[in-house]
Amino acid sequence: MENSYKERLRGLGKYGLFIAFFAICLTLTFLAPTFLTVQNLMIIVTQVSINALLAFGVTFVIITGGIDLSVGSIVAVTGIAAATFAHPDTYPVIVPIGMGLLAGLAFGAFNGFIITRSKVPPFIVTLGTMTVGRGLALILSKGRPISNLSDSFNFIGGGKILGVPTLILILIVTFIICSVILRKTVLGRYMYAVGGNEQAARASGIQLSTVKMVVYALSGGLAALAGILLTSRITTGQPNAGAGFELDAIAAAIIGGTSTSGGTGTMTGTLLGALLIGVISNGLDLLNVTSYYQQVVMGVIIIGAVVLDSLNQSTR
Amino acid sequence: MKQLPVSSLGFTLLISALLIGCNQSASNEKSGGSDGKKIVVGATMLSMQNEFIVNVHDEMAKKAEADGVELITVDAERSALKQVEQVESFIAQHVDAIIMNPCEVEASSPAVTKALAAKIPIINVNSETSTKPSAFVGSDDVESARIAMKFIAEKLNGKGNILMMHGYMGQAAQIKREQGAQEILKQYPNLKLLAHQTAEWDRAKGMSLMENWIQSFGSQINAVFAQNDEMGLGAVKALTDAGLKDKVLVVSIDAIPDALQAVKKGSLDATVFQNAEQQGAKAIEAAVKLAKGQPVEKETLIPFQLVTKQNLGEFLKQ
Numbered sequence: 335m336e337n338s339y340k341e342r343l344r345g346l347g348k349y350g351l352f353i354a355f356f357a358i359c360l361t362l363t364f365l366a367p368t369f370l371t372v373q374n375l376m377i378i379v380t381q382v383s384i385n386a387l388l389a390f391g392v393t394f395v396i397i398t399g400g401i402d403l404s405v406g407s408i409v410a411v412t413g414i415a416a417a418t419f420a421h422p423d424t425y426p427v428i429v430p431i432g433m434g435l436l437a438g439l440a441f442g443a444f445n446g447f448i449i450t451r452s453k454v455p456p457f458i459v460t461l462g463t464m465t466v467g468r469g470l471a472l473i474l475s476k477g478r479p480i481s482n483l484s485d486s487f488n489f490i491g492g493g494k495i496l497g498v499p500t501l502i503l504i505l506i507v508t509f510i511i512c513s514v515i516l517r518k519t520v521l522g523r524y525m526y527a528v529g530g531n532e533q534a535a536r537a538s539g540i541q542l543s544t545v546k547m548v549v550y551a552l553s554g555g556l557a558a559l560a561g562i563l564l565t566s567r568i569t570t571g572q573p574n575a576g577a578g579f580e581l582d583a584i585a586a587a588i589i590g591g592t593s594t595s596g597g598t599g600t601m602t603g604t605l606l607g608a609l610l611i612g613v614i615s616n617g618l619d620l621l622n623v624t625s626y627y628q629q630v631v632m633g634v635i636i637i638g639a640v641v642l643d644s645l646n647q648s649t650r
Numbered sequence: 651m652k653q654l655p656v657s658s659l660g661f662t663l664l665i666s667a668l669l670i671g672c673n674q675s676a677s678n679e680k681s682g683g684s685d686g687k688k689i690v691v692g693a694t695m696l697s698m699q700n701e702f703i704v705n706v707h708d709e710m711a712k713k714a715e716a717d718g719v720e721l722i723t724v725d726a727e728r729s730a731l732k733q734v735e736q737v738e739s740f741i742a743q744h745v746d747a748i749i750m751n752p753c754e755v756e757a758s759s760p761a762v763t764k765a766l767a768a769k770i771p772i773i774n775v776n777s778e779t780s781t782k783p784s785a786f787v788g789s790d791d792v793e794s795a796r797i798a799m800k801f802i803a804e805k806l807n808g809k810g811n812i813l814m815m816h817g818y819m820g821q822a823a824q825i826k827r828e829q830g831a832q833e834i835l836k837q838y839p840n841l842k843l844l845a846h847q848t849a850e851w852d853r854a855k856g857m858s859l860m861e862n863w864i865q866s867f868g869s870q871i872n873a874v875f876a877q878n879d880e881m882g883l884g885a886v887k888a889l890t891d892a893g894l895k896d897k898v899l900v901v902s903i904d905a906i907p908d909a910l911q912a913v914k915k916g917s918l919d920a921t922v923f924q925n926a927e928q929q930g931a932k933a934i935e936a937a938v939k940l941a942k943g944q945p946v947e948k949e950t951l952i953p954f955q956l957v958t959k960q961n962l963g964e965f966l967k968q
Contacts, residue, residue, distance in 0.1 A: 368865045377861045384854075477704045481908045492891070568853045568884065570908060574699050575854065619862035622845045626819075 350642045351591060351603065354635070355610050362617040369620055376499060382612035383505040384409075384567075386605055387560040388583035389590075390512045391442075391553030393604045396587055397516075398549050399529040399596025400456040404445060405557040405583055407467025409576030412438045412561035414471050417480040417571025420487040427486040434562040435555060441467065442554015446547035464580065471573040480571040491566030501563060508559065513601040515552075525549060529596030585632070586611055589639040610635070690720045691937045692740035693749040694733050694761075696776070698725040701906055702926055703751060706776060709930025710749065717938055730757030737761035741768045746941035748772040749933050752779045755822055771940035775933040777822055784940055787932045787950045791823050794922045794954045795830025795877070798901045801920050801956055802873045805899055808838045810872030813863055814846040815856055815881045824848075827877040827903065844870065849881045856884025864892050873899035879909035879921055886917045905957050905965060913962055923955045923965055 362369040388405045395402045416434035419425050441463065448459045493500045516522040524545045527535040536542055560579075565571045590607030592599030611632065618628045693710060695703050707723060714721040722745070726733035730753040740748050741764060748765050752758035752774055759781040765772035771784040778786060802812065814831060817824035835841055844867055849856040856876060863871065871894070876882035882902025889895040895917060902909065905923035912918035929952055936946045957965050 366866070368868075371865070374865045377865065381858045381861065472699060477698055478701050479906075479908060481911070492887075564854060568857060568887065570853065570883075572853065615858075616862050616865075619847065619859060620866045622847070622866070625848050 351589065351606055351610070351639070354638075355606060355613070358610070358613060358617070362613065362620070366617060366620040369617060374616070374620075376502065378609070378612045378616045379505065380499045380501045381616065382608050383501040384560045384564050385579065385582050385586060385611065386505055386608035387508055387556050387563070388579055389586035389604045389608050390508065390601060391556035392580075392583045393587045393590070393592050393599050393601060394512075394516070394525060394549045395456070395553050396584070396592045396594060397525050397529045397596060397599045398546060399532065400449065400546065400549065401460065401584070401594075402442075402445065402550065402553045403457065403460040403580050404441070404463040404467055405553060405560075406576040406579035406581075407464045407471065408438050408441050408554055408557035409561035409564060409579055410471035410573055411441065411467045411474070412558035413565035413575050414475045414480060414571045414573060416487075416562045417483060417565050418474065420483040420565075420571075422482070422484040424484075427484065427490070430487055431490070431562055434565075435558045438554045438556075438558020438561065439551050440554070442551040442557070443547060445554065446550030449550065450543035450546050468573075468577075471575075475571065475573040477573060479573070481569065483566070483569055483571075488566050488569045491563035492569065501567065504559075504563065508556070509601060509605055512556075516601055521545070521548065526597055529598075531597070582611065585636050589636060591639070594640075607639075688718065688720050689747070689938060689941045690722065690743075690745045691747045691749060691934065691941070692737075692743065692745040693721060693723045693751070694726050694736040694740075695723060695751045696726055696753050697728045699727075702904060702924065703776070705926035706751065706930040706933075709927045710775075710934050713931045713934040717934065719934065719938060721934075726751075726753050728753055730754040733758050734761045734764070737765055737772070741765060741770060745770065747937035749775055749937055750779075750783070751775050752777050755780055771937070773933055773936050773940070775929055782948075785936045785946050785948060785950070787929055787936055787952070789924050789929070789952050789954055791826035792830040792833075794903045794924065795827040795875075796834055797922050797954055797956050798875055798903055798920070799831045799834035801958075802875060802899055802901055803834060803838045803841055805919070806841065806872055809840040811842050811844045811867070811870050813844050813867070813871060813874045815859060815874065815876040815885065816846060816848040817851045817877045817881075819848050824877060831875055849876070849884065851878050851880055853880040853884040853887075856881030857888045858884075860885040860888035861892075864888065864894065869894075869897070871898050873901070876900065876902040878902060879904045879906045879918075882918060882921070883908060883912060886912060890917060910957065910962065910966055913957060913959060914966070916959060920956055920958045923957050925952045925955075928952045 368374055392402055392405060412434040415437040416430040419433050420430035445460055445463055449456050491501055495503060524540050527540055528542060528545050532542065561576065564575055586607035587599065587604045588594065589610055590603030592604060614631055615628060691714065695707055697703055711721055724736045726736060733753050737748055737750060748770055750758065750761060750772060755778060759779045762772055762779050762781040762783045773785045773787060774783045776788045816828060835843060845863065847859055849859045874885045876885055879902045882900055886895065886900050889898050899919045901920045902918065903922040905921045909918055909921040913921060932950050939946045
C-alpha cells in the first residue's frame with residue numbers, strides 16, 4: 335500500500351506541472367468566457383515573455399547549482415542603457431540593442447568572475463550586484479524615466495509581425511536556442527555535470543570556472559534582452575523597472591521542475607512554469623479577484639511544486 | 651515592549667549628548683573666524699527613486715542655494731525606521747531646521763516628536779504624519795482624485811462604466827486617492843465602477859492589467875482612472891494597441907513630463923498637476939523662517955490643477 339501510494343505521487347510529480355496547468359486552464363475556461371480566445375492567449379504569452387526570458391537564464395544558473403538574484407536589476411540597467419541611445423534621429427536601432435546586450439553580458443560576466451575567483455556563495459555575490467545594479471540604473475538615469483524613444487526601437491518589443499506580437503516571436507526563438515544549448519551541446523552537458531556533482535565534474539576534467547562564467551554571462555545576456563524588450567514595450571526606460579522580477583523568474587524555474595540543489599531542469603519546464611504564473615495572474619484579473627489572493631495562490635503553487643519535486647527526488 | 655523605548659531613548663540621548671559635545675567644540679572652532687552664521691537645514695526624503703520626490707528636492711536645493719542656506723539631504727529609501735534615525739542624527743548635528751518628507755503616517759511620527767522635544771523646528775513636506783509638525787507644506791491627495799473623477803463624470807455626462815487602477819495598496823496616497831474617487835462616484839449614481847485592481851504605480855503592470863481588462867470588458871469600458879500617470883500611460887498604451895483609445899477616456903494624477911507629452915498628443919485625456927516646485931520652495935521658506943524664530947502658517951496647502959489639452963501650455967513651460 336505504502337509503496338503504491340508513493341509510486342502514484344511520484345507519477346504525479348513527473349506530470350504534475352502539466353496536470354496542474356491544464357486543470358487551471360480548464361477551470362478558467364469555464365469561469366471566464368473570455369479566457370480561451372486566441373486574442374487572450376496571445377496577451378498571456380506576451381505578458382509572460384519578459385519573465386520567461388529571465389527564467390531561461392536563471393534556469394541555466396540553477397542547473398549548475400548556483401542562483402542569480404541580480405537579473406531584475408540587470409533589466410533596469412540594460413533598459414536605461416538602451417533607452418539612452420534610442421532617442422529618435424540619433425543612432426540606428428542596432429546601437430541601443432547592442433549597448434543593452436553588452437551591458438547585460440558584462441554584468442553577468444562580472445557576477446561569474448567574482449563567484450569563480452572568490453569562495454563567496456552566488457547568493458551573496460548576486461545579492462550584492464543586485465543592489466549595485468539598481469544603484470547604477472538610478473545614477474545613469476538620474477532617478478528619472480527616459481522617454482521619447484524612436485519608433486523603430488519601440489517596435490522591437492511592442493510591434494506585431496503578421497498579427498503576432500514581436501515579443502512572442504522572440505520568446506519562441508530564444509526558447510529554441512536555450513533548449514538546444516542545454517540539450518544538444520557539450521556546454522549543456524557540462525552544466526548538468528557541474529550541478530549534479532561538482533567534485534566528479536572537476537575530476538573528469540571539466541573547467542568549472544569557465545562553465546560558471548558562461549552560465550552567469552548567459553543569464554546576464556538574457557536579462558538584458560528582457561530589459562530591452564520591456565523598455566521597448568512600455569516605450570520608456572525606467573530605473574525602477576524589474577524590481578522583484580528575479581523572484582518571479584526563480585519561481586518559474588522552480589515550478590517548472592528545476593531543482594534548487596542543481597543538476598536537473600529543462601527549458602520546457604521553465605516555460606511552462608512561467609506560463610502557469612501568467613495564466614493565473616491573467617485569469618484572476620479576468621475574474622476580478624483582488625491581487626491579495628493572487629499572491630497567496632502563487633505562493634501555494636510554488637511550495638506545492640517544490641514539495642512534489644522533493645518527493646520525486648527521494649523516491650528516485 | 652513597554653521597556654524598550656525608554657532604554658533606547660536613554661541610549662539615543664547618551665549618544666546624542668556625546669555627539670552634541672563633539673559637534674559644539676567643532677562648530678566653535680569653525681565659527682571662530684566669521685560671525686555670519688549659515689542656516690543649516692536637514693532634509694530626509696521618502697525616496698529619491700521617485701521622480702516627483704526628486705523634483706520636490708531639486709526645487710528645495712535650488713531655493714536653498716538662492717537663500718544661502720546649507721541643505722543636507724538624506725534618502726530614507728521608503729523606510730520609516732531609517733527616517734526616524736536620520737532625524738535623530740540631524741538633531742545630534744544640531745541643524746537649525748528639519749524638513750521631512752514622511753514615509754508613513756504613523757511610523758514616521760516619532761521623528762516629529764523627537765525634533766520638537768529637541769526644540770528644532772520640523773516641517774513636513776508633501777505628506778503628513780499623525781503627530782503635528784511645526785509646519786506642513788503640501789497638497790491634499792483626496793482633492794487630486796476628486797478633480798480627476800469629476801472630470802470623468804462631466805465628460806461622460808454622469809453615466810458610464812469606469813475602471814480604477816490603484817497604487818500600492820495601503821499607502822497613504824493610494825488610500826486618499828481612492829477616497830476622493832469614491833466620494834465623486836457616490837454623487838453620480840449612474841457611474842458604475844466595473845472593476846478596480848492594483849498595478850502598483852508601475853507602467854508595465856498598468857499595461858498588463860489594462861490588456862486583461864480589455865479582454866473581460868471590451869467595449870463596455872467608458873473611462874479609466876489611474877491613481878498615477880505611470881499606470882495611466884500603461885493603460886493608454888494597451889488601449890491604443892487594441893484600437894480602443896478613441897472610445898475610452900483615461901485620466902491620471904501627477905502630471906509627470908511623459909504624461910504632459912501624452913496630453914499634448916491627445917492620448918491621455920487629462921492629468922492632475924501637483925506642484926513639486928512650489929512644495930519644495932515653500933518648504934525651504936518655512937524652514938528658514940522657523941530657524942530665525944519668525945512665525946509661519948501651520949499649514950500651506952498648494953492646490954492641484956487639472957491639466958487638459960486646453961491649458962497644457964502653462965504646464966509645459968515649467
